[in-house]
Amino acid sequence: MSRLLETSGLSRSFGGLRAVAGLSFAVAEGEILGLIGPNGAGKTTAINLLSGVIKPNAGRVVFAGEEVTGLPPHHLARKGLVRTFQSTVVYGHRTVRENALRGAFLGLYPGVVPAFLGTLRARARRRETEDRIAELLAWFGLDHLGEAIAGSLPYGRQKSLGMVIALAARPRLLMLDEPVAGLAAEEADQVLETIRRIRQRGVTLIVVDHNMRFISGLCDRLVVLHHGQELAQGTPQQVLADSAVIAAYLGRGHGAA
Amino acid sequence: MASVIGAAARSTRPRISALHGLVAGAALLLALWPLVFGNKFLLALATLVALYAIGAASLHLIIRTGHVSFAHAGFMGVAGYVAVLSQMRLGLPFAAALPLGCLAAATVALAIGPLILRVTGKYFVLVTFLFGEILRLVFTEWTAVTGGSNGIFDVPPPAPVFATPLGFYYLALGAAVLCVGIVARILGSEIGRTIDALREAERLAECSGVPVIRWKVAVFVVACALAGVQGVLQAHYLRLIDPTTFSIVESLNLVVMNVIGGMQRLAGALIGALFLTALPELLRGYVEMQRVFFGIILIIVMAALPGGIIEIGARLRALGKAR
Ligand SMILES: Nc1ncnc2c1ncn2[C@@H]1O[C@H](COP(=O)(O)OP(=O)(O)OP(=O)(O)O)[C@@H](O)[C@H]1O
């Protein structure tokens, strides 16, 4: 399988704190890669670096064979690198449908002049996007909530909406920051199923979590982070058997983290 | 959940048709205004309201990106001086001088926009406040070109037809309809959706592919060019251009129009322009107390309607529903 994303030596410090230090891994096309580690391990920082939300101090990111280190988020989104946020981010005062449409900016926006004039092309894009959005909302069981205000939805629904917003941008690589944190067991199972279906549609995924059981059932490969550094990397079986992981993460290290 | 959906569905439908009716009614009233009220004072007032509608609406566009600019009158001044000078010194016709003035304002906006639009909130207010002051200093101190604090007198009318108050009123009204129409169209299109998105959640919008800074700069540039229309027309209306009409007080005035009318919607800016232009004129009879009355009225309005005068509409609708 070809490599869709590859990082080498990716590092970022905040003051004296090395939040991510020398991170190197690759994601193959069509794979689900798990990024796992205890609180404060640097998982979100890694996603922020990969999505361009913050810039690295050192290291490289190559996406689809092209160096993309330090590019801004909108540029990366255009290339197909899209992420969700750990603390649910939706447009709280807007309807579910409006949220999804905003996620579809790249497909929806026809350029300044067509948008201003409302040309046929602009209207055709709008129709296409609306169909696509309707399909996405149905997929996430949000179709009957299209006119509901996003901020008034229960937490789990808002998380789903966050994924809809990201998928509306038609990613090639989707990065999910703790998609099941705070969800009840059944809700989490549904999200798991949804993530598998996203992959079936040809989207590659990086999934962040700190629950080893959840993530090892889902992912093809895992990267374990600890204090910003890679502790282990490999298939779930390999990682679960790794003595460093057992010591630092699953064993007493859990408390120490 | 059902109540949330129901409320949203109910409130969007009638609001649109009511708004259309209101716009049509207002347009008719404005077009017939001079015929209905043959009074000079009221005609002058209507002309001023039309001019300020341009400034307030264009500032509203910037506010919708999440930035409250306190330099807006400064950009009007740039356009005003450039247009007047190119007409009086270079002999350009009004039809060329007006767009040239707006282009100048847009160019200045394009030069500083990428720098200042990276800061938000009170820092943006401070930076634009300073920039507005710098522009005023240029207008005041560059005496050889701008005529200093005396300004430039005897600015000719745009064309002979517009030399009468009635003719100028229709020019101002036409310009206001065009400029406000442009702003309304921008906000009603996909551009407006994106502007709202980047104001409400900048990071999220950026991760959906919106080049946020580029959009903010583009909106800023367009808004400053539109503000230029007011600057140019105002100079022709007053037959004079001087730094006081483009001071920080004037910028503040435009901000207050937006705040008092309601910052969420374009209509708020227009209501604010009407309210804030008409009120001082109507209080003219009480010269001594004018400012005091004005201040008191502003405070009462803001205390009663924190979302601006436009809130009255929502309140009335809520009342109607409660019945
Ligand atoms: N913007 C920032 N400024 C300063 N420190 C930061 C910043 N972002 C993250 N950090 C620090 O970097 C470290 C890694 O944080 P990060 O959010 O990446 O961890 P995480 O693995 O996502 O944790 P969690 O499981 O709690 O989400 C933490 O110590 C955090 O306090």
Ligand SMILES: [Mg+2]
């Ligand atoms: Mg995190």
